[in-house]
Amino acid sequence: MSIIRPFRATDQFKFNNVNLDIWTETYGISFYLHYLSRWPDMCSVQETPDGKIMGYVLGKAEGGREDWHGHVTAITVAPEYRRLGLAASMMKFLERVSDDVYRGLFVDLYVRCENQIAISMYEGFGYSVYRRVREYYGSLGRGAGGADEEDAFDMRKPLSRDPMRRSVRPNGRTMLVSAHDVS
Template sequence: MVSSRTWKELGVFGGLIVAMHVAYYTIQNNPSLVAPHQRSELFYVCFNFYGFNFYLYYLVNWPEYYQVAEHPNGQIMGYIMGKAEGRDENWHGHVTALSVAPDYRRLGLAARMMHTLEHISEMKKAYFVDLFVRVSNHIAISMYKALGYVVYREIIDYYSGPRDENAYDMRKAMSMDKEKKSVIPLPHPVHSNDI
């Protein structure tokens, strides 16, 4: 049976971030442990966007928004991290990162972790949950739509790199937003500098 534990259960400094940090460098030094394409897919979000300290900051400030899916043998199958932010009717939960190891995809783990994050956001009386996703990530977009998320707006050049890419800001209204105002799509894209 797959277990799923929150960061509070794992302990703030003994949780997934530290384990992934150690695992990342262990795998870098022993490449035969994980196939290269799997290694990059699992760890890309954690170490190529912001760095370890950024994620540790999230962990310390919003531990309830962290969850790890763990196989009975102790192997990490996936994780989700997020936060609560905003004010008044813009108070919301935010999905910062969601990743499932390639061998454990299509098992419903991502949906289960998203539901947990949504439940925590409901308990905090959030009006909606949002996330950003690359416009080219059709698989993720389809999954989020199946979970009830809508494209609220397109953000121009949100992702930078060799080729800048736009993002969708996808949202799902929570019960606090009785009129579903938070998910009424904007009629035009916005630039990343304007968010």
Template sequence: IFRLFSVRKNKQNIKTNPNMTTLRPFTCDDMYKFNNVNLDPLTETYGISFYMQYLAHWPEYFQVAESPSGEIMGYIMGKAEGIGENWHGHVTALTVSPDFRRLGLAATLMSFLEDISEKKRAY
């Protein structure tokens, strides 16, 4: 688990403090918490079985960014695939809730997936 940003909502805007957002593995319970992210028209959504397939086969590639209050700010979903020299990490979905954009969360989630892929030699 990584702590990255603290996010506070106030009447005017969202403020950040770089110490308290948590990156953690996606869980089955998160399926009921990420509507704020998936309702964005720029986000591709899938059926529950698709998410569960990724969670079952590539759990280490499925991470969420969570606020101190427990709200899901964004997530990344990926996998490792290919054969031999074509073995590589693949980003299936990367999205951040509109309320939490411009904080560097997508870049942080992407770096996490790159690190996991490196460890698994999926270049």
């Protein structure tokens, strides 16, 4: 039982239950306003019937002609609302907008190489690793997790404009690039 509705600037006043979780970053006000002033249709919230935010997704459309695509910037679900399929429905939403509105070739996202739970989840949604980005999550030195902690997988899922699946490849995990090549 969750309501899917657009993310609004004023949701910043009520997303604490989601953002106080350590895996969710609270960005500056400009960050949210930037997304909303450019891609409001790619930002959505799931909330309970009495208005508590359960999770949200923020996305954007980017790339040149050859790799025009939807990008998942942030997707998060508050701990108490996990295992309800909310992430799946938010990803579906973003894919639909990337496909129908922005006519993107694919949707992509970045995930920590060590985050096996998330990687399996995205694989379940039809995403596959396109490349491994070195030191994507900062290069402050390796923690206990080693390279997997600071490297990211760039995962992609082709949309209807890419029926030949040109935007993905089977051996993505072995394709290494550095962080400044992708940002």
